[in-house]
Amino acid sequence: MKIAILPGDGIGPEIIAQAVKVLNVLGEQFELESAPVGGAGYAAHGHPLPEGTLALAKAADAVLFGAVGDYQYDTLERALRPEQAILGLRKNLGLFANLRPAILYPQLANASTLKPEVVSGLDILIIRELTGDIYFGQPRGVRECPDGAFKGQREGYDTMRYAEGEIRRIAHVAFQAAQKRDKRLTSVDKANVLETFQFWRDIVTDVHKEYPDVALEHMYVDNAAMQLVRAPKKFDVLVTGNMFGDILSDQASMLTGSIGMLPSASLDANNKGLYEPSHGSAPDIAGKGIANPLATILSAAMMLRYSLNRAEQADRIENAVKHVLSQGLRTADIYEAGTTKVGTEQMGDAVVKAL
Amino acid sequence: MKIAILPGDGIGPEIIAQAVKVLNVLGEQFELESAPVGGAGYAAHGHPLPEGTLALAKAADAVLFGAVGDYQYDTLERALRPEQAILGLRKNLGLFANLRPAILYPQLANASTLKPEVVSGLDILIIRELTGDIYFGQPRGVRECPDGAFKGQREGYDTMRYAEGEIRRIAHVAFQAAQKRDKRLTSVDKANVLETFQFWRDIVTDVHKEYPDVALEHMYVDNAAMQLVRAPKKFDVLVTGNMFGDILSDQASMLTGSIGMLPSASLDANNKGLYEPSHGSAPDIAGKGIANPLATILSAAMMLRYSLNRAEQADRIENAVKHVLSQGLRTADIYEAGTTKVGTEQMGDAVVKAL
Numbered sequence A, B: 001m002k003i004a005i006l007p008g009d010g011i012g013p014e015i016i017a018q019a020v021k022v023l024n025v026l027g028e029q030f031e032l033e034s035a036p037v038g039g040a041g042y043a044a045h046g047h048p049l050p051e052g053t054l055a056l057a058k059a060a061d062a063v064l065f066g067a068v069g070d071y072q073y074d075t076l077e078r079a080l081r082p083e084q085a086i087l088g089l090r091k092n093l094g095l096f097a098n099l100r101p102a103i104l105y106p107q108l109a110n111a112s113t114l115k116p117e118v119v120s121g122l123d124i125l126i127i128r129e130l131t132g133d134i135y136f137g138q139p140r141g142v143r144e145c146p147d148g149a150f151k152g153q154r155e156g157y158d159t160m161r162y163a164e165g166e167i168r169r170i171a172h173v174a175f176q177a178a179q180k181r182d183k184r185l186t187s188v189d190k191a192n193v194l195e196t197f198q199f200w201r202d203i204v205t206d207v208h209k210e211y212p213d214v215a216l217e218h219m220y221v222d223n224a225a226m227q228l229v230r231a232p233k234k235f236d237v238l239v240t241g242n243m244f245g246d247i248l249s250d251q252a253s254m255l256t257g258s259i260g261m262l263p264s265a266s267l268d269a270n271n272k273g274l275y276e277p278s279h280g281s282a283p284d285i286a287g288k289g290i291a292n293p294l295a296t297i298l299s300a301a302m303m304l305r306y307s308l309n310r311a312e313q314a315d316r317i318e319n320a321v322k323h324v325l326s327q328g329l330r331t332a333d334i335y336e337a338g339t340t341k342v343g344t345e346q347m348g349d350a351v352v353k354a355l
Ligand SMILES: CC(C)[C@H](C(=O)O)[C@@H](O)C(=O)O
Pocket: A083, A086, A087, A246, B192, B193, B222
């Protein structure tokens, strides 16, 4: 089993180092190979997704990704900016299914800005389509406005689109995920305004026929953003498009108050995947040794579960993380009075020890 | 001064009746004329926005709108569904600037699902562009997918677009609103992915030159959705496009826990406007006399301020609302132990009395 390790920028290398430490003590024969990505890719090879990095990611059985982005790359032209590496990896590897759990660990119930009774025990799964929608639709650009009151002016434009097969395959992923949980799926769309999402609703409704044991509900995206604030625990699994999923999955993760704890998986049709923490590269705290490595370690656990067929190893890591939380160990982002503040390495070491 | 009164469906007629009562005791010479809209428009004339209703709205100096939508219209084809009336009014009246305050009244601090320290004193203003973006962009529809892996299948598609002048005029509204408040504007976009919103960012940055006294910050929409959960009080004014604004303004209003209190204004280039509560038609409680009329009454206050040049009357109404809250009167949606539960009419009467 070959794992591509792409640390990236900011806190990426520090947190990835802890996940690698964890992988190395499992007693498995993994081949780990690293390559630069994002700003580090640009610095090394003039491109955020260097050819060698993409080739490695393609050849590997799974990709463990840190985070990308740092101040010095902010002024580059868009095609060279770090986040293009993420978009390029998703598209080139066909990683169409993004799984974003939003879980509030009981030990961290106070971390949320929401009242404990609203979020304690929160455990929802957001499934975001990741290779379609307005993210990649053509045509797009800046052109002369062809009609209407602003005819002749410049206008920016993009194309939102979803083909039937694209919707079907993400719907299957979502219904199957719901089957393994509480059997309730909320499909989020904007069918009252968008043709793309009326079509989305029609296709999801059709796929539902194959999953009669799952209760399907349709919800408009504006309402979903409200319900995530009002009563987030009412959800089980949510599925939506790339753009709405970008917004809602970040909103949902912030409900927990501990985004430093949340992993993510982005899967292709054969369960090959890219695994990364839900948080960003946090350049402001990079190199200080204080970043929380748990989201990355839990991403490695997801990798073991989904791509490497090592469910028990995944369980072991997840239990080890719960154990260190119960021991009261906290990085700065989740620290509260009465717990023990530790740095990135100490946290990684504690998980290794708990294993 | 002529005011078009469009009660609509569900609780619309009940809450509008209270706002009309309030308008009638101000001692002003307003001419009020009603017409059916939404489901009621369809029931009366076969269309959610009947010709006569649109003509009235066009002829009036301002429009006071209740809410639209009810179960029996859910199965109509999209073009005849109640919400098409809203889209039609916005487009036909050129109501491009939607002002959505999210205010947490101190008396209702407990209503929020967020911790008091996170939201008490919340007072943000979301300005949403309302006649452009993917809501109205052409082409759109369902077609044969022209290229890529799904070529030949059916696909749904829509066009996102913003012309320079469209961005400029909403940016001016936003900068001017910020000047009257804390002089901080957050422009929300997705410039890292969308051409439309890279263009948006460029134009907003350019308009900023005319408002050097306002601090401008650009923020990605996914981050904005997170910051609204993490630290909503850090915002002053937010401005964004139609689609992102739909999501974020609803999310923000739910932060207060009292969406029954929140008014909205939708303005054209000459400050003619449509005023409506931020909440919906709530068909489940329609006719029960328990709906909260305060958002509609406060919408009437916004109407007096923005379209009818009666700032003092607006102040009077807003103070009257604060007064009844201080008296402890609450409709069911904002009721808590120790306060006095009242119905829709009683609440309207209390505001009238406070005036
Ligand atoms: C960096 C950006 C392109 C990306 C996205 O919008 O998908 C990020 O926000 C994410 O959610 O992974």
